[in-house]
Amino acid sequence: MKMSAFSLWNDRKIEDLIGNLLRAGVFLSALVVFTGGVLYLAKHGGEPADYRIFHGEPNQLRTISGVLHETLAFQGRAIIQLGLLLLIATPVARVALSILGFAGERDWMYVGFASTVFVILIYSLFGS
C-alpha cells in the first residue's frame, strides 16, 4: 500500500499545479481582453453596433500570426482577440502539464492518452 500512498501524493501535487495554471490563465486573459476592450470602445464606441448579418471576423484576426501582428499595431480588437487566444491556450497548457505529470509518475498509458488529446488540440488550432 506504500506505492498507492506515494502516487496519491504525486497526484495532489499535479492537481495543485493544474489548479494554479487554470486560475492564472483565466485571470491573465480577462485582463488582456479588458485592456483591448477599453481601447476598442474609446475608438469605436460611438459607431452603430450590428451583428444581424454574418460577415465573419476580418481575415487578419482569424489566425494566430495575424492577431499577433495586429496587436503590435496596438489595435483594440486585436488585443481582445489576443486575450481570447490566451484563454483558448489555457486548457491546452493544462493538457501539456498533465503529460509531464503522468510521465513523472511513470504512468505511460496516461502519457499516451494525454498526448493524444494534445495532438488533437494542436491539430485543431494550427491545422484548420
Added chain:
Amino acid sequence: MTVWEFTLLVWTGSAVAGLLGSLTGLGGGVVLVPLLTLFFKVDIRYAIGASLVSVIATSSGAAAAFVKEGISNIRIGMFLEIATTLGAILGAFLAAKVSTAAIAIVFGTVLLYSAVLAGRPRIKTIGDEIPDPLATRLRMNGSFPTPEGIRHYCVRRVPAGFSLMFGAGALSGLLGIGSGAVKVLAMDQAMRIPFKVSTTTSNFMIGVTAAASAGVYLSRGYIDSGLSLPVMLGVLAGSLVGTRILFQAETKWLRLTFSIIILLLGVQMIYNGVAGKI
C-alpha cells in the same frame, strides 16, 4: 444602438446568465445563445463563437477550485477528453456545413432536454463497489474526500460512456455550449460515477472540449472580438459572484424558474428555426 450601448447591455445580460448558470449548476452557455440571437438579433454563428469562448473561461475558473480540492478524477477526465475533443472538431465542422435554421432547431431541442433535466431533482449516483475489468485496467477507480472520510468508488461501462462523450463533444462544437447535460448522462447513468466527482470532472473537461472547436471557429471568423468582449467578461463576472453566494434554500425555486426560462427559450428557438427567422 451604438457599440457602447450594445456592449453594456450584452455585458449585463451575460452577467445574469453567468450568475444563474453557476447558482443552478447548469452553466451560463445554454441561455447565452438564445439571449443573443432572440433579443439582440445577433447572427447565430457570432453567438455560438462568443458563447464557446465564455464556456472556456467559466469552466477553467471553476475547475481550478475543484481540482485543488481533489474531487475531480483527472484520469477519467483525460481519457474521456479523447472522445470529446474528436467530437468537438466534428461538431465545429458541421456548424459550417448545416444551415443556421438547423442549428437553431438542434439548439432548441437541447434546451428542452436541459429544462426537463433541470426541472426534476437529480438522482445522486453513489457509485459502485464492484470493480469493472476495463475500468480497472485504465486505472479509473478513485476516491474523494467526504465529511465522513475518504470514499472509494469503481467506474463501470467505459465504452458506453466514451461513445456518449463523443456525442457530447459534437454538440459542444456544433452549438458552442459546454453540453453538461449530456456529460451528466454519460458519467452518472452509464459509468456510475458518484455525482460529486462527475459534476466536477465534467466541468474540468469542458474547457479542453471547447478549446478543440475554438480553433475551427477562429479560422472561420465565428469568434468576433467586439461581441466576445462583453460576453466573456460578463459571464465570468456573473459566475464568480454565483460561486460565492451559496444560498441552499432558494436553489430549488431558482432551478425551477431557470428550467421554465430554458423551456420557453427552447420553444422560441425551434419556432424561429422552423419559420426560417434565424
